[in-house]
Amino acid sequence: MSDVVRKVIALSILIFGAGLLWAGGSSSNGAEAAKNERDALISSARERAAADDPRLKGGYSYERGGWVFVHLEGDPASIGFQHGYLLGPEIEDAFPAVSAGMMHSTERDWPFFREVAREMLWPKLDPEYRQELQGIAEGLNARTGSQLDVYDIVALNSFEEVPDYYVPWLNKQEKAKNAPNLKSPGNCSAFVATGSWTKDGQIVIAHNNWTNYMNGERWRIIFDLQPSNGYRILMDGFPGVIASDDDFGINSDGLMVTETTITQFEGWDPRGKPEFMRARKALQYAGSIDDYTRIMLDGNNGGYANDWLLGDRKTGEIAQLELGLKAYKLWRTKDGVFAGSNFARDPSVLKLDTPAFDPHNMETSPNARRARWDQLLNENRGKIDVELAQQMLADHLDSFEKKTDANERVLCGHVDTTERGVAIWAWPPFYPGGAVQGKATDSNRTKDMRLVARIGHPCGSDFLAKPFLAAHPDYAWQEPYLRDMKAGPWTTFHAGERPKTN
């Protein structure tokens, strides 16, 4: 059906529907009830009209284990349209929470983020990702009637890099007085192992995502991307965002990717390309550790600076790419393990990119978890597999206090339990953040595009919003967005799978 024909049909439905309501409204219904009915009718007419859009061909989604599995395929505009349409309700739910968080921490208004998106980020995006982002805005609008446009979507995509990387850099440039305390976040615990370290000698990779619970409880999408160009991708992700962003993903050429952020990283290059695009592009087009490194370095803007943990199923080789802005370092091996818990370790990166970070203070979350990874991985050398990885992601041993305690220093973080908070990330006491979900896979699973994932704290415990907010009124501003974060079961996801019917 042509666009014009579809629009005419949609319009006819709307006019006919409005006529019916006018007839009905003139009897006994109140004006408000009539308006509600009219809105419902308009919205269902819009959905029916949009459901025939040819760009939706091949896309589908369903819920399982607390996750939304979404399959997107085709050219960039179609992938975007399917994304915006199929995840419309999730984007509508996530956008207010994310944007409120961005505005709250930076003390900047939404027009500021839109302008950054339009003036700084958009011009540096490759055409295919512009088309995809435009598609998301159009698909979202078709599904829900949302007024968000492509610059709102680009700003949403930058939610990790603009507030905590660009804005502190900008405040410094502008010598802003009373600038808010913004720090690059400490997101995630992860490892990648190979050779004599794993049970089958092949690669095992695992990651849990640390972030504030408000965003984290919405980080529940499993994207199965089948783009017309590049490799097939299976990754976890966030509604409306084109990169995994936390990050965990595999591609059909056998590349396995995750990361943890670099604590107290400082720097930004306004001429660079957005990190969210480079990360997506690298997962889509890299068939080797070298390709991956090259794509991440091309136009490095310093945003969301990470220690990337990589594996190549084809060779059994793993790598760690510590990607600062002024310096970077690539380690690689076919027999070893790399762990991440938000610490930099290359002397040049430490000196040039994280001048404030103290790698020797064992009391801090990154260093305490680094010590715990060393201990746990060494104890299990030769035994590591996906099942063991799941247990490691749920670990609660505090290496500093040498006791079990679900706090900010353990691999499965629970910062809401501790009055210490995490000062080096500007997370105040009892900050509602920590490990919000976990994923793992290995070489065999990657070969047929499978991974396992658990929503909520990887240890399986639930976070409950109401008692938390009652006990910690400092976080009352999150009340409209903060929800219970209940843990689901470890669940296997497979690229191309369909909902189970029974």
Ligand SMILES: [Zn+2]
């Ligand atoms: Zn836990």
